[in-house]
Each structure stands twice: as C-alpha cells, then as structure tokens.
Amino acid sequence: MGLVDPPGRIVSGSIKLGGKELVGLDDQGMRAIRGKEISMIFQDPMMTLNPVLRIDTQMIEAIDAHEKTSKKAALARAQQALEKVGIPAAADRLKAYPHQFSGGMRQRVAIAIALLNNPSLIIADEPTTALDVTIQSQILAKMQELCADSGTALIWITHDLTVVAGLAHRVAVMYAGRLVETGFVDDVLDHPLHPYTRGLLRSLPSEGIPGQPLEQIPGMTPSLGRLPPGCAFAPRCRNATEICHRSSPEGTVFPNQRLARCHHPFDSVAQPVGLTER
Amino acid sequence: MLSYFFRRFGQAIFVILAMIVLVFFGVNVVGDPIWMLISPEMDQQAIAATAAALGLDKPIGEQFFFFIKGLFQGDLGRSFVHGEPAILLILGRMGATMELAIAALLMAIIIGLPLGMYAGLHPDRRASRTIMAGSILGFSLPTFWVGLMLIMIFSVMIGWLPASGRGPTDTVLGIQTSLLSLEGWRHIALPALNLALLKISLMIRLARSGTREAMSMDYVKFARAKGLKESVIIRVHILKNILIPIVTVLGLEFGSLVAFSVVTETIFSWPGMGKLLLEAIQRLDRPVIVAYVMVVVVLFVFINLIIDILYSVLDPRVRLTEAKA
CATH class of the missing domain: 3.40.50.300 (P-loop containing nucleotide triphosphate hydrolases)
Known part of the structure; x- marks a missing residue:
C-alpha cells in the first residue's frame, strides 16, 4: 500500500x-x-x-x-x-x-x-x-x-x-521476507513442502507428545539486512546441502496450484510441474 | 472539578505566603532600605523621621506583622521611593509587559510551530537542518547581545524600526495598548522578537520532536491507509496531538516571559514591570519587590489553571479522569 x-x-x-x-x-x-x-x-x-x-x-x-x-x-x-x-x-x-x-x-x-x-x-x-x-x-x-x-x-x-486453518482458503508462508510456499490451506498444512512450513507445524503443542519438549527450528531468524547468499533458511535447515548455501532456490510449481521455494521439497509424491520466475 | 479548584487555590495561597516571607526578610539581608532613601545632607533627626514615617525604625518582626495585617486589608504597602501604593505601580506597568509577552508568544507560535513541524516532517532536508541549526543559535545567544544587535541592525544601520519606548498608546476598555496603531507595532516588533527568540527555538524543538514521534505512530499510518491527503493528516491528526505538550510548555513559558522580561525591557527601554523591578531592587524598595513577587505568583497559578482547562479541551482522556474525580 x-x-x-x-x-x-x-x-x-x-x-x-x-x-x-x-x-x-x-x-x-x-x-x-x-x-x-x-x-x-x-x-x-x-x-x-x-x-x-x-x-x-x-x-x-x-x-x-x-x-x-x-x-x-x-x-x-x-x-x-x-x-x-x-x-x-x-x-x-x-x-x-x-x-x-x-x-x-x-x-x-x-x-x-x-x-x-x-x-x-x-x-x-x-x-x-x-x-x-x-x-x-x-x-x-x-x-x-x-x-x-x-x-x-x-x-x-x-x-x-x-487461525489460518479456520479462516483461509489459500495460504502463503513467508520466511525472511520471501514467499517460501503457497497453496490451498489443507494441502499446505497437511503436506508441507518447505522445511520451514514443516518446522512451524511441528512446533505446535498439539503435534508434540505430551511431556516431551516441543520440536523447534534451531537457530534464529536472520537479519534482513544480512541474508546468507543461498537459501535464507539454509543455516537452520536440517536437509540443507551444499547447493542450498550457494544459490537461492527458484519457485517450483507443484500440482493443485502449489508453489515452493526449496531445493529439496519434502513431498516426493507431488512432482514439480515446472519452474517459475517468481 | 470544584474541589480540584479549591485545592489549587489553597496551594497558591501557601506558595504566596512562602514567597512573601522569603522576599521580605531577604531584602532586609541585602541592606537597610533607609540608606538608599536619605540624601547626604540629612541630619540624624531627619533620617530618624524618614525611617519612622516608613515604619523602618521598628524591629523587622514587627514590620512583618504590620505588613501581613495590611495584606488582609488589601494593602500591600507604599513604595518607599515613589510613595504610591506598590500594587498600583505594578499593575500600571503590567499592561505594557503583558503586551510584550503576548506579542512574543504569538511570534513563537506563528514562527516556531510551522518551522518545527516542517523539520519534523522532513528531517533529512537541508532546510530542516538549517532550521535546527538556527534553533541552537537561538538557544545559545545571550538575550542582551541579540537585543543590542537587533537595535544595531534594524534601528541604527537600516533605520526601519525604532529602538526604544512604547510609542503612542490607545485606551481600550481601560487598558492602554500600543497594538492598535501601526506605530505601536513598529515599536513592539524588536523587543518582542528579542524576547521571542528563545521561545521560537524552544517551539521549533518541541514541534519537531512531537511531529517525529506522532509520524511514527500507528494512527498516522492508519490515517494514511484510509487514503487521507497528507495535508489532512498533518493538520488534523498530527497537529492536534502535538499541541498537548506544546500548550503545557508554552503556558509555563508565558509566565516566565512576563516575569523575566527584565533584560529585554531594560535594553529597549520598554516601560514594563521588569524595568520597575530592576529599579526597585537597586533601591531596595521592598514593598514593590514583594508586590511584584506576589503578582507573578498569582499569574503563574492562574496560567496553570488555564493550561489545565485547555488540556481537557485538547485531550479527551483528561476529561474522563476529571469526571471520575
């Protein structure tokens, strides 16, 4: 605005x-x-x-x-x-x-x-x-x-x-100022593609085992002024490989109007259908 | 509201009493006024007669007792020097001082507020930096020097404006004023500017910091999100909010303008209270000094009351707490 x-x-x-x-x-x-x-x-x-x-x-x-x-x-x-x-x-x-x-x-x-x-x-x-x-x-x-x-x-x-689950039709997950994943709300919440989305969902108290410490995403959000050269989430990501630290991933389009910005998206079932610029 | 008013009133009386005691005995510490009033050729008898006439032969405690007694009868004593009732002397001069103070205050608002708001709205522009540098100058230059420079430049070198006096006065509703004629305005311009300089600087700083603070508030962002024009946001949303601290400070400053215009009045020979006070102190004219202090205290109390009322007009949150009390 x-x-x-x-x-x-x-x-x-x-x-x-x-x-x-x-x-x-x-x-x-x-x-x-x-x-x-x-x-x-x-x-x-x-x-x-x-x-x-x-x-x-x-x-x-x-x-x-x-x-x-x-x-x-x-x-x-x-x-x-x-x-x-x-x-x-x-x-x-x-x-x-x-x-x-x-x-x-x-x-x-x-x-x-x-x-x-x-x-x-x-x-x-x-x-x-x-x-x-x-x-x-x-x-x-x-x-x-x-x-x-x-x-x-x-x-x-x-x-x-x-709130998201109750309110939204489509959801877009952002990390460090960039869109990392979008899709219909059920798809994203049930089968997250991006490790950040999955980390968020896993840290919900209802997802954990009672009595056990909650899962958390290690590390802290980076300063927006000094983002790492590759994927912004790479330093905190368990699946990060060498390429994640080197280059920022493009948005990958998945079926059912989904998009994820990750080199190693989780869902192996949903095969990417193409690359976009955004 | 009424109980609040009475509380205020009680406080004021206490302050006035404390001030009277301080000044009354303070002046006596500086010296015996009688030595200022006699001429060298007076003999011992004449001196004693003068002292007795003014009540100065009695012990200080007794003098104080008589003064307080007179006070309850509305008598503040006669000036040792002029022989007139002290309070009349002061009230007679007050009009000129008030006029000067009001003119200075208006200048501070008219010049200081827009400049300060501009500097607050565009903190990075060169013009804003110049304004802020100017306000530092305004703060740090001594009043008497600026006064002399103003006279030098505008009266002596260019010759636009008169350097001293009040000019012709007209009487409106029993008050003498020089604000009705162009000549009067010409006379008041320099002293008022001199007196206002510090207040303009203060105003600029207040308005700037207030504006900058208000600009970062969510309600300004929300006003923008409503699609309001920038001018409306500044006029309605920002101005009304920054007026609250400004009114407080200006009210207090107005009191100090009236009370301490001594330097300016002396430089520009402005026939006001400040000049009278200076003369009274020089001659240890105790009744005038005491009466002056009383007038100033009453003025401050009165101004504070007005500020409180203005507050509730400007800030709706104050109204609510008052209604509860």
Missing part, C-alpha cells in the same frame, strides 16, 4: 489489483486506492485510532477522502458500519473517543472504518494478536461473515496456524 517507512521501498516485483498494476503508481494514484480499493487493519487496536479525535470524525474523514457526500449521509454510513461490526448503541458511540472503548471494540471500529468504502481487498496485519482468545474468535467470525457478504477479499497476516 506504499505505507512502508523510508528507507524501505519496493525494489522489484509486481502488485496487481483487479489487473491494475500498483507498483510505480504515483502518490495521488496510490492515495485514491488506499481506503477505497484496499483497506488495512493494523495489529494493535490501542494504537490505530487517534486518541484525540472522536470516532465519527475519524470515520467521516475516511469517507470524505474518496467521495463528496453530505455530512449527514456520511454520518449515517458511519453508523451503519458500526452496527455492521456489532457495536451496540452505534449512534451514541459515534460521539465517543477511542479511550472509551475496549481493545476488542476498538478493533471493531477499525474494521468498520476499513469496510466504509466497500473495498475489494482488506489487508489485516495480525489484527487479533493483541486481543484475548474469546474476542479473537468473535472478530474472526465477524470478519468472515462481513467479507462473505460484501465479496471482499481478505489477506490475513498472522503466525497463528489455528
């Missing part, structure tokens, strides 16, 4: 939304997309709302940024959005300040703001990590319901595999 703080920038690659290329779009063009076509929900609901502005102010400005409506119409839409995410007494709550909401309620407000302009895509960056489990499940159910209603696509960034 072009929100990365400098010195971060897009070095290469391509981002397409409904066929429209977003990389290289100027500020004005990007601004028109933000909040209108793509909305975002952040990790910490205690931080995403401006503490000194009322909820209605923060909602109306999101509408105003993209279309000309009367204040009254905008207010009505804001109230509607709050009702949609399940905030009781929405009309009164519009006049409230963020500190008068609990964390879960604030995240609902943030979701309401993200939904205001009926975007075609919502990116949610660990939106439930800061919430407790009961609230998390409420929010999850709400998001699923709302996205299904409006036909909005949802990218959910998380490290909670239970």
Whole structure:
C-alpha cells in the first residue's frame, strides 16, 4: 500500500489489483486506492485510532477522502458500519473517543472504518494478536461473515496456524521476507513442502507428545539486512546441502496450484510441474 | 472539578505566603532600605523621621506583622521611593509587559510551530537542518547581545524600526495598548522578537520532536491507509496531538516571559514591570519587590489553571479522569 517507512521501498516485483498494476503508481494514484480499493487493519487496536479525535470524525474523514457526500449521509454510513461490526448503541458511540472503548471494540471500529468504502481487498496485519482468545474468535467470525457478504477479499497476516486453518482458503508462508510456499490451506498444512512450513507445524503443542519438549527450528531468524547468499533458511535447515548455501532456490510449481521455494521439497509424491520466475 | 479548584487555590495561597516571607526578610539581608532613601545632607533627626514615617525604625518582626495585617486589608504597602501604593505601580506597568509577552508568544507560535513541524516532517532536508541549526543559535545567544544587535541592525544601520519606548498608546476598555496603531507595532516588533527568540527555538524543538514521534505512530499510518491527503493528516491528526505538550510548555513559558522580561525591557527601554523591578531592587524598595513577587505568583497559578482547562479541551482522556474525580 506504499505505507512502508523510508528507507524501505519496493525494489522489484509486481502488485496487481483487479489487473491494475500498483507498483510505480504515483502518490495521488496510490492515495485514491488506499481506503477505497484496499483497506488495512493494523495489529494493535490501542494504537490505530487517534486518541484525540472522536470516532465519527475519524470515520467521516475516511469517507470524505474518496467521495463528496453530505455530512449527514456520511454520518449515517458511519453508523451503519458500526452496527455492521456489532457495536451496540452505534449512534451514541459515534460521539465517543477511542479511550472509551475496549481493545476488542476498538478493533471493531477499525474494521468498520476499513469496510466504509466497500473495498475489494482488506489487508489485516495480525489484527487479533493483541486481543484475548474469546474476542479473537468473535472478530474472526465477524470478519468472515462481513467479507462473505460484501465479496471482499481478505489477506490475513498472522503466525497463528489455528487461525489460518479456520479462516483461509489459500495460504502463503513467508520466511525472511520471501514467499517460501503457497497453496490451498489443507494441502499446505497437511503436506508441507518447505522445511520451514514443516518446522512451524511441528512446533505446535498439539503435534508434540505430551511431556516431551516441543520440536523447534534451531537457530534464529536472520537479519534482513544480512541474508546468507543461498537459501535464507539454509543455516537452520536440517536437509540443507551444499547447493542450498550457494544459490537461492527458484519457485517450483507443484500440482493443485502449489508453489515452493526449496531445493529439496519434502513431498516426493507431488512432482514439480515446472519452474517459475517468481 | 470544584474541589480540584479549591485545592489549587489553597496551594497558591501557601506558595504566596512562602514567597512573601522569603522576599521580605531577604531584602532586609541585602541592606537597610533607609540608606538608599536619605540624601547626604540629612541630619540624624531627619533620617530618624524618614525611617519612622516608613515604619523602618521598628524591629523587622514587627514590620512583618504590620505588613501581613495590611495584606488582609488589601494593602500591600507604599513604595518607599515613589510613595504610591506598590500594587498600583505594578499593575500600571503590567499592561505594557503583558503586551510584550503576548506579542512574543504569538511570534513563537506563528514562527516556531510551522518551522518545527516542517523539520519534523522532513528531517533529512537541508532546510530542516538549517532550521535546527538556527534553533541552537537561538538557544545559545545571550538575550542582551541579540537585543543590542537587533537595535544595531534594524534601528541604527537600516533605520526601519525604532529602538526604544512604547510609542503612542490607545485606551481600550481601560487598558492602554500600543497594538492598535501601526506605530505601536513598529515599536513592539524588536523587543518582542528579542524576547521571542528563545521561545521560537524552544517551539521549533518541541514541534519537531512531537511531529517525529506522532509520524511514527500507528494512527498516522492508519490515517494514511484510509487514503487521507497528507495535508489532512498533518493538520488534523498530527497537529492536534502535538499541541498537548506544546500548550503545557508554552503556558509555563508565558509566565516566565512576563516575569523575566527584565533584560529585554531594560535594553529597549520598554516601560514594563521588569524595568520597575530592576529599579526597585537597586533601591531596595521592598514593598514593590514583594508586590511584584506576589503578582507573578498569582499569574503563574492562574496560567496553570488555564493550561489545565485547555488540556481537557485538547485531550479527551483528561476529561474522563476529571469526571471520575
């Protein structure tokens, strides 16, 4: 969304939304997309709302940024959005300040703001990590319901595999800033191709034998500024061979729209069908 | 809210009492005011008569007792030198000082805030570095020297602005002010700038650090994710948040502007309270010094109260805690 703080920038690659290329779009063009076509929900609901502005102010400005409506119409839409995410007494709550909401309620407000302009895509960056489990499940159910209603696509960034299993259609596993494996959620979780994915799954408490220490991936995530020359995961990988340390693996395409970036993918049954550039 | 107000009031009275005791006895330590008031040709009898007239022949403890007694009757004593009630002397000069302080404060806000925000928004630009270097200069150059330089450049060399005095004044609602005429503005420009210089620098630093902090907050990122224009983000989201610390500091600084404009008033012959205080100290004119301190304490307390009220306007979180209390 072009929100990365400098010195971060897009070095290469391509981002397409409904066929429209977003990389290289100027500020004005990007601004028109933000909040209108793509909305975002952040990790910490205690931080995403401006503490000194009322909820209605923060909602109306999101509408105003993209279309000309009367204040009254905008207010009505804001109230509607709050009702949609399940905030009781929405009309009164519009006049409230963020500190008068609990964390879960604030995240609902943030979701309401993200939904205001009926975007075609919502990116949610660990939106439930800061919430407790009961609230998390409420929010999850709400998001699923709302996205299904409006036909909005949802990218959910998380490290909670239970959430992934319950929520996603397709899953993409990233390591050190690169995609290492993608596929339909059942395929990836049941038969991981990449050793990192398998490591993640094996370190789940439910996968271990009770009383035994959990399996873990040895070592630490590398600093993104000093990645090893070969596969970024190679120093921590049990299956790493000499080639892993020398060259970064290309993405290998597997059946059923799967892709893995590994020299030695696990599943010997799923034979690669070709190489891609990505 | 009311109990809070009374608590504040009680604190203020305590502070005022402490200050009175300190100043009253402090001035007596410096010297006996009577030696400043007599002329060389007076004989012993005349000196004694003068001392008796001013109540200076009594022991210091008794003098203090009479002073406190007078205080409860609203009498702060007469100036030894001028023979007028001290409080009237000070209030008469206060208008000029307030005018100067307000002008300086406005300058600090109008010049300092935008410069500081600019430097905070674009920390790497050359212009920002220049602004920050300038603010260091503003901090470190001594006021009296800058004042002299301002007079040198703008009054003597270029001759644009007058170097001293207040210029013509108009009376509005019983207050004399020079802010209504162009000539008055010309007179106030240099002293106000001189007084404001330090505050401008302070303002730049505050606004810059506040802006930089706010820029890294998630709510700014979220505002951007909503597709808001950068100008809206700066005006609505950032400005309102950085105003909270700025109002606190500015309020306190306003008090110090009023109280300690002594140097500037002396350099530019500005007929304000600061100049009066300096003269009073030189002549050990105790009633004026005590009255001055009282006025300043009351002013500080009052300003703090206003800041607290402004706070609740700016920061909704403060309102809630007040309602609970």
